[in-house]
Amino acid sequence: xxILVDENTKILIQGITGSFGGRHAQxxxxxxxxxxxGVTPGKGGQKFADTVPIFDTVGDAVAxxxxxxxxxxxxxxxxxxxxxxxxxxxxxxxxxxxxxxPVMDMMKVRAAMKDSGARLIGPNCPGIVTPGTGENSQxxxxxxxxxxxxxxxxxxxxxxxSGTLTYEAVYQLTSLGLGQSTCVGIGGDPINxxxxxxxxxxxxxxxxxEAIIMIxxxxxxxxxxxxxxxxxxCDKPIAxxxxxxxxxxxxxxxxxxxxxxxxxxxxxxxxxxxxxxxIEVAQNPSDMGQAxxxxxx
Amino acid sequence: MNIHEYQAKELFEKFGxxxxxGQVADxxxxxxxxxxxxxxxxxxxxxVHAGGRGKGTFKNGFQGGVHLxxxxxxxxxxxxxxxxxxxxxxxxxEEGKLVSKIMVADAVxxxxxxxLSILMDRESRSxxxxxxxxxxxxxxxxxxxxxxxxxxxxxHPLLGIQPYEIRNLASKLGLYGDTAKQFGKLLKGLFKLFxxxxxxxxxxxxLVTTPDGDVLALDAKFDFDDNALYxxxxxxxxxxxxxxxxxEVEAAKYDLNYIGLDGNIACLVNGAGLAMATMDIIxxxxxxxxxxxxxxxxxxxxxxxxxxxxxxxxxxxxxxxVNIFGxxxxxxxxxxxxxxxxxxxxxxxxxxxxxxxxNVEAGKETLAGSDVDLISADTLADAAQKAxxxxx
Numbered sequence: 001x002x003i004l005v006d007e008n009t010k011i012l013i014q015g016i017t018g019s020f021g022g023r024h025a026q027x028x029x030x031x032x033x034x035x036x037x038g039v040t041p042g043k044g045g046q047k048f049a050d051t052v053p054i055f056d057t058v059g060d061a062v063a064x065x066x067x068x069x070x071x072x073x074x075x076x077x078x079x080x081x082x083x084x085x086x087x088x089x090x091x092x093x094x095x096x097x098x099x100x101x102p103v104m105d106m107m108k109v110r111a112a113m114k115d116s117g118a119r120l121i122g123p124n125c126p127g128i129v130t131p132g133t134g135e136n137s138q139x140x141x142x143x144x145x146x147x148x149x150x151x152x153x154x155x156x157x158x159x160x161x162s163g164t165l166t167y168e169a170v171y172q173l174t175s176l177g178l179g180q181s182t183c184v185g186i187g188g189d190p191i192n193x194x195x196x197x198x199x200x201x202x203x204x205x206x207x208x209x210e211a212i213i214m215i216x217x218x219x220x221x222x223x224x225x226x227x228x229x230x231x232x233x234c235d236k237p238i239a240x241x242x243x244x245x246x247x248x249x250x251x252x253x254x255x256x257x258x259x260x261x262x263x264x265x266x267x268x269x270x271x272x273x274x275x276x277x278x279i280e281v282a283q284n285p286s287d288m289g290q291a292x293x294x295x296x297x
Numbered sequence: 298m299n300i301h302e303y304q305a306k307e308l309f310e311k312f313g314x315x316x317x318x319g320q321v322a323d324x325x326x327x328x329x330x331x332x333x334x335x336x337x338x339x340x341x342x343x344x345v346h347a348g349g350r351g352k353g354t355f356k357n358g359f360q361g362g363v364h365l366x367x368x369x370x371x372x373x374x375x376x377x378x379x380x381x382x383x384x385x386x387x388x389x390x391e392e393g394k395l396v397s398k399i400m401v402a403d404a405v406x407x408x409x410x411x412x413l414s415i416l417m418d419r420e421s422r423s424x425x426x427x428x429x430x431x432x433x434x435x436x437x438x439x440x441x442x443x444x445x446x447x448x449x450x451x452x453h454p455l456l457g458i459q460p461y462e463i464r465n466l467a468s469k470l471g472l473y474g475d476t477a478k479q480f481g482k483l484l485k486g487l488f489k490l491f492x493x494x495x496x497x498x499x500x501x502x503x504l505v506t507t508p509d510g511d512v513l514a515l516d517a518k519f520d521f522d523d524n525a526l527y528x529x530x531x532x533x534x535x536x537x538x539x540x541x542x543x544x545e546v547e548a549a550k551y552d553l554n555y556i557g558l559d560g561n562i563a564c565l566v567n568g569a570g571l572a573m574a575t576m577d578i579i580x581x582x583x584x585x586x587x588x589x590x591x592x593x594x595x596x597x598x599x600x601x602x603x604x605x606x607x608x609x610x611x612x613x614x615x616x617x618x619v620n621i622f623g624x625x626x627x628x629x630x631x632x633x634x635x636x637x638x639x640x641x642x643x644x645x646x647x648x649x650x651x652x653x654x655x656n657v658e659a660g661k662e663t664l665a666g667s668d669v670d671l672i673s674a675d676t677l678a679d680a681a682q683k684a685x686x687x688x689x
Contacts, residue, residue: 020595027625076524098412100527103417104495110422111454126624147624148656162570167624168677171653188569190419217570220419246558246580247589254554254591256524257419267577279343284581285574286678293430 002119002130002182003157003202003209004093005141012037012067012091014074014082016048021073024097024145025052031148032132032139035063038071040237058089063236071127072096079123080105087118093145096123096193103256106191113193120193124255126163126185139180146170146183154179157203158293159196160215161188161255165243165285169213172289181209188255190219196226204234211237211267211296213288214279218244219258219265224273231277239292241282242270299346300535305517308494313486314501315479315513317470319402327378331401334370338404339366339522341375343384345394346540353386355379362386364406372401380412395539401405405513411438411470413484413514415491417498417522423493424452426484428466432503458488472506479512479575487514494532495525544588544607551603553592560585561615562684563608565601567592567626578677584685587614595626597679601634601640609642616647618684620677621654628652634665647672647687651680 005011011028015021016038026049028035037055040050044056051122055061058070070086071074072079072094079098086094101123113120119130129145131137139155142148150167152174166185173180184199186192196214212234216223223242230238245267247253249260260266274281280295282288300308303321319342322328332339343350343362350362359378364370376399385393410432418425428448428543431439440447448469450462462486467477483504498520505515524531538546542565548555552655554569558576562584566572569591573651576586588611592604608614621631631652639648651674652660672687674680 024625037476077527100524102495102528103497103522104492104525105453107417107422107424145625149625150654160570162568164566164568164622165574165625167622167654168571169576171622190417191422215570217573238536241574243570243577246576248556248558249574251556251589252523253556253573256522258569258573262440267664283679284578284681285571286578286676 003032003206004182004184005128005143006130007032007132007139007141008034008140009069009142010034010065010067011069011071011143012039012040012065013071014062014086015072016040016052016054017043018073022048022084024073027148028142031142032134033142036065036067041186047216058085058091058121062089062091067091069093069095069143069231072098072123074098076100076102082108083120083202084112089114091118093119093121094193094278095121095125095127097127097144100191100296103189103191106189110191110193121184121188123180124168124189125187128182128184130182131180144185146185149230150174151183151242152179154181155182155208155210156214157206157209158183159199159203159212160185161257162216162243163217165215168285169215169288173292175291176289178289178292181206188217188257190257195222197222197229199231200226200234204236209236211292213292214238214240215288216240216242216270217255217258218247218253218260218267221265223270227273227277227279230279237295239280239282239288239295240274241288241291242267242274243285298523298536299540300519301344301346301398301646302342302516303344303398304535305519308398308463308490309514309517312490314483314490315511317403317405317513317515321398322376322401323380325373328376328399328401329369329373332366332369333399335403335423337367340364340402340404341366341372341379342400343379343396344398344400345384345389345396347388347394349385349386349388350384353384353389356383356385362396362416393507401570405505405515406507408506408508410505412439412502413487414500414502415488415496416652417676418451421451423454426452426462426466427448428470430470432505436502438496442580448611452488457492458485476506476510476512479510483512483514489553494529495522496520533593541651544611545678548604548607551600553600553604553607555607556589557611558586558588559613560587561613561688562618563587563611563614563616564618564620565592565604565608566588566620567596567622571622575677577619578681579618579684582678582681582685584681587611596631597629598634598637601631602638605635605638606642609644614646615688616684618680619650620680621652623654623656624651625655627655628657629663632660632663636663636669644669648682649674649680649684649687651675651677
C-alpha cells in the first residue's frame, strides 16, 4: 500500500526543462518512477531524456498520459499559477517543491483549491518517496528532490517539515534496518497544503505502516494539533523530533515558517505536547532512529 | 525587514491611512522648514530601528531621541544635536545607532489610544485583523492578562475586508458617528496596504483619537514577506543595511541564510531544519552555537568558501562544526569549498567536519589529501561532542 503514491502512480513535472527540474526528473526516472509527462509552456512536442513527452499545458498532459500527480519545479513568481493549473487539469495530488513563493500567493491558492478535491503537498518541500524493493530502494515512486538511495522499503511512515533533517532521519532508520512505507516532506512555509495531522491520519489508516516518525520545527502549532489527535486516535507507535530549541525568538530560521513569535511556536511547547500524547521524543537529532526503536518496543 | 518611521508614514499616506502632519528632514535647515509649516506643538524624533528612543542618550551627551518643541528655531536646534550623532537606547546595544534622519511632525493631542494590526495568520490561512481598546502598551501582555479586550476579525483570503467587519470592530472599540467613519476609512486603507505590499504584519500602536474626533495612526511597525520583495522594488529599496548585523548583510550577498548568535561554536550546515537541529545538538552537548547558517540544499564551492569567511570573521568563534548531509548535494563540493576557504584564511581554531551522504568517500578523500587540520566525525552527536571537547 503506502500512502499518497506507489510504484504505479503516473506523475508529470511542471518545469521539467529547467535545470533544477530536469536534474531531478532524471533522478526520478533512474529511481524507477512512472514519470509520464513534462509541462513547459512553449515547448510542447519536445521530449525529455528522449522518452518523456513535453506538453504546453497540464490539461493536455493529463488528457494524453493519464498522469494523476503533478510535481511543481516552477520558479516562485509563477508557482502559484502552476499549482492552480494542475488543480484545474484534474490531478489528484500536487507536490510543490518550489521554495520562496510569496505567502499571499499561497493563501489565495489554498482558498481557491478549497472545493477542488485535489491535495497539495508543500510548497518548499523535498517531496514524497515511496521506496521500491530494488537495489538502493529503486523501483519506487520518488517525487521531488530527496536522495532515493538512502531509503529502504518497509513499515515506518515519515512526515517532516524539513528536507535534509528528513534525510538524516531516513538514513538513521535505514542504517538500523528499518524501512519506510512512505516519506512525506510537507514543507517549511507558513501556509502549506498538507499538515502533520493530515499525514498522520493517512499513516494511521495505512495497513502497511506500523510506526511513524514525525519531525517538526519551531513556528505555528501544527505539531501540537497532530499530537493531540494522535493521543486520542492513533494506536501506532510514534517517535518525534522538534528542531529549533535554541533558536532566538522573532527570527526566521531559514524556513519562512520557522519562527517563534509572540511566545507561540516554541520547541518546548511542541515537545511537551508530543510527550503528553505518548510520543517518544528524540533528545537530539542523532537519536531519531533510536527513538523509534524505543517507541516500538 | 524593518523600515523607518518616516518610511512607514509615507506608505500610510500613499494608501490613505491618516497620520499626523509632518515630514522627514536630514538637515537642521530642512527641519526648520518642516516645523514652520506645522502648529506650535511639534515633536522631533530620531529615525532608528530601535525602541526606547525617548529615553536614549546620544554619544555627544544629548539626552533623548524624542523631543517636544514649540517653534521652528527650537526644532532646528534639536535637529542639530541629533543628526549625524549616535543614539544609544536599551535596544541598540552599547555601539548605538547613527541617526541620519529625523522626523518633524505635529504633536497630536491624544484623547484615547487603541491598538490595531493586520497579520497573516497561518492557522486560518487568512489575514486577521486584531484591535484593542488597550493601545500604546505591549499587546502580548494584554492578550495574556485580559484576552476579552482583544478583538479579531478573520478576513476572507479572496473577498477581502467587508463593511460589516469594519462595523464590528468599530463597535467593539466603542467608536461611533464620524469617528467610526474615519476609523473605517483608515482600516480600509491599511488593509489595502497590507495586501498590495505583501505584508506579513502591519501594526499600528498606538492608533489614537483626538479631541477633535480625528483618528490617526501614530506609530507603526511593518513586516514584509521577503519572498515577495521581488515584485515590490520600491519596498526593497527601503531596506537599510546599516540597521542590520553586518555579518547577516554579508551572508545575504551570497544567498546564505545566516543568523548571528552569542555562542562560540560556529556551524555550517545544509538545509534549515538540519541547521537548527545542529544548533540544538551543540547546546545539548554542553556548548553554545555562535550562529545559524544554512548554505542551502544545492550550495556551490564558492558559497561554502564565503560562508567560512563570514563565520571566521566573528571574534567569538572558538571552533567550527561543519555538518553536511549530502542528499543530492555532492559532499565533495563541500569538501573542496572547505579546502579552498582554509587556503585563504588563517584557520587557527579547531574544525570538526561531519560529512554524510552523496559521494561522501570522495569528500573525505579530498579533506584527507589536503593540509587542512581537521577533526572528522561520524555522526551528528559525535561531531557535536568533538566540537565541545575541542574548546574545553
